[in-house]
Amino acid sequence: xxxxxxVQRAPDLLMHKVLEEVQRSxxxxxxxxxxxxxxxxxxxxxxxxxxxxxxxxxxxxxxxTAKKLDEELFPEKREEENLxxxxxxxAKNGIVxxxxxxxxxxxxxxxxxxxxxxxxxxxxxxxxxPHVYNVxxxxxxxxxxxxxxxxxxxxxxxxxxxxxxxDPRPWLTPGAALQMQWEIRWFEYVKNSKPSNFxxxxxxxxxxxxxIFTDKHKDLVKNGGEWLNNTATSCSVVSTLIATxxxxxxxxxxxxxxxxxxxxxxxxxxxxHLFTISSLIALCFSITATIMFLAILTSRLREKDFAKDLPVxxxxxxxxxFVSILAxxxxxxxxxxxxxxxxxxxxxxxxxAVTCLLATLFAIAQLPLYIDLMWTTxxxxxxxxxxxxx
Numbered sequence: 001x002x003x004x005x006x007v008q009r010a011p012d013l014l015m016h017k018v019l020e021e022v023q024r025s026x027x028x029x030x031x032x033x034x035x036x037x038x039x040x041x042x043x044x045x046x047x048x049x050x051x052x053x054x055x056x057x058x059x060x061x062x063x064x065t066a067k068k069l070d071e072e073l074f075p076e077k078r079e080e081e082n083l084x085x086x087x088x089x090x091a092k093n094g095i096v097x098x099x100x101x102x103x104x105x106x107x108x109x110x111x112x113x114x115x116x117x118x119x120x121x122x123x124x125x126x127x128x129x130p131h132v133y134n135v136x137x138x139x140x141x142x143x144x145x146x147x148x149x150x151x152x153x154x155x156x157x158x159x160x161x162x163x164x165x166x167d168p169r170p171w172l173t174p175g176a177a178l179q180m181q182w183e184i185r186w187f188e189y190v191k192n193s194k195p196s197n198f199x200x201x202x203x204x205x206x207x208x209x210x211x212i213f214t215d216k217h218k219d220l221v222k223n224g225g226e227w228l229n230n231t232a233t234s235c236s237v238v239s240t241l242i243a244t245x246x247x248x249x250x251x252x253x254x255x256x257x258x259x260x261x262x263x264x265x266x267x268x269x270x271x272x273h274l275f276t277i278s279s280l281i282a283l284c285f286s287i288t289a290t291i292m293f294l295a296i297l298t299s300r301l302r303e304k305d306f307a308k309d310l311p312v313x314x315x316x317x318x319x320x321x322f323v324s325i326l327a328x329x330x331x332x333x334x335x336x337x338x339x340x341x342x343x344x345x346x347x348x349x350x351x352x353a354v355t356c357l358l359a360t361l362f363a364i365a366q367l368p369l370y371i372d373l374m375w376t377t378x379x380x381x382x383x384x385x386x387x388x389x390x
Contacts, residue, residue: 085112091120091136094129103139110140110147117153125190126161130382137193148194155204162190163213165220175231177224177314178373180217180306185382187213188307217303225301228310235321236293239286242324246283249331250276275334282327285320292317311377318370326359 087109090098099120102109113119121140124132140147151157165183191199191209202208292313299305299313333352376382 084114085109087112087120088114088118088123091129091132092123092127094124094127094132096129096131096135099132099135103135107139110136110143113150117151119147119150121147121158122150122152122156122161125158126164128186130186130189133190133193144194149198149200151200151203155200155202157199157203157209159187159190159199159209160203160207160212162187163209163216165216175224175227176220177228177306177310178376180220180224180303181308181311181376182382183217183220184213184303184307185376189382214303221301221303221306224306228296228299228301228314231314232293232296232317235317236290236297239289239293239317239321239324242282242321242328243286243290246279246286246324246328246331249335250279250283272334275331278327278331278334282324282331285327286324289317289320289324292320308377311373315373315377322363326356329355329359 084092087099087102087106090102110120114123118126121133121136124136136147148158152161187209199209296310296313296317299310301310333355336348
């Protein structure tokens with residue numbers, strides 16, 4: 001019975017294969033001729049050039065006719081091709097455990113591809129899943145050229161897809177500048193995962209990965225630059241005020257100076273030592289923060305600057321600013337301690353403790369964000385989107 005069905009379906013299968021081969025052949029010929037003409041490898045006179053262009057148009061027409069005929073005669077084949085395998089679904093959704101399990105039992109699943117000719121590597125890169133990409137790097141050591149050198153039906157390699165801007169998703173570190181940091185680091189990570197000439201230079205449209213990245217991320221670079229400038233402007237105002245106050249307090253010592261020697265009258269008091277040290281720390285770190293924020297404001301905001309240069313400056317500026325805030329608070333409390341009468345000092349200590357506690361709670365609340373920012377900046381593998389970690 002099965003043999004009879006196979007014999008009956010043989011003409012349909014043969015016709016389907018013929019139409020597929022026509023599309024594939026015309027695509028390949030058209031691509032090769034266009035690349036040769038673009039790169040100057042095919043030099044012809046005006047008459048031959050006109051005939052060549054006419055042939056290319058006819059080839060496109062044949063391709064479109066074969067594709068349309070295939071879809072009309074065999075719609076069930078198109079539905080079957082649109083179905084994705086579990087391996088492709090797991091790679092597209094970033095499910096590392098499922099990818100590892102499938103590869104452990106069915107290693108040949110790494111060769112699966114969908115109707116757009118996107119295999120597991122192309123889907124993982126397109127959706128931005130670094131952990132899945134790393135697993136494939138480890139598992140596909142014997143099929144590197146086949147799996148990682150694959151291109152989709154538009155001629156896009158893994159590097160081309162990494163250069164494309166993904167849909168907005170929740171990120172560990174909010175802000176357009178930090179999202180741009182992930183985009184450029186992900187692109188560089190895919191690029192450096194293979195030798196320099198491994199990925200195809202251009203796709204079918206003649207676009208290089210770098211051209212695609214620049215074009216797709218223009219708006220994100222602009223928004224990231226505005227976010228950084230606004231943040232740096234606000235923080236630099238605060239750091240400048242702290243530097244001004246710290247400089248004023250360091251020159252106006254509590255208790256005054258001795259007339260004959262010029263030494264502070266309270267130099268032997270522990271609280272005075274705390275005041276002088278905290279004032280110095282506040283002055284130094286507030287100036288450092290101001291310099292870092294000015295460096296951000298005067299930056300050229302190039303694409304590559306978002307990878308590490310600008311985030312490191314932002315981290316240094318925010319760290320210095322927070323240290324200077326704590327130091328100026330300690331400096332004020334220690335200087336204010338000399339002004340109070342002895343019977344009020346116990347109450348003042350309670351107020352100082354509450355004030356410092358509020359600053360500490362604020363620091364604890366911002367600590368996870370700060371750690372995520374450091375991790376995304378200094379980690380070797382780019383941190384995935386928030387949805388990959390939940």
